[in-house]
Amino acid sequence: MRTLAIGLLVAAVSSARADDSAAAYRAHCAACHGEDGRADSLNARGLKVAPLQGYERLRGMQAPEIAALVRSNPKHAAVTHVEDAELLSAAAYVMQLVGKKP
């Protein structure tokens, strides 16, 4: 039983690829940063959310660095419940957004 559970966990983590990273971003980040990372909703402006599209500071960063940045920013108290694998997945999507022209 335990082996099965571990097997399922490994399968779940390794299936967290491209599509899933968009889904993870939508589930945990889009409410503030916007679906397209522009953070141009009224709420986002009120919260002073950083637009992720074309955000220079993040250019060249890999997903683990972005995830660490998210964890270390007190403005992200709302995402502390997000598991590491899920956050890493969302961060991979952020890398795509950063590469887009704002």
Ligand code: HEC
């Ligand atoms: C409750 C709203 C909220 C949610 C949800 C949220 N963020 Fe943010 N995020 C912010 C705000 C506000 C800032 C600007 C922080 C600042 O200026 O210090 C920010 C900044 C960032 C930055 C830039 C960090 C920096 O230090 O410059 C990154 C990267 C980021 N968010 C990624 C994410 C990711 C990935 C998720 C989903 C896992 C997420 N955020 C979810 C509100 C949110």
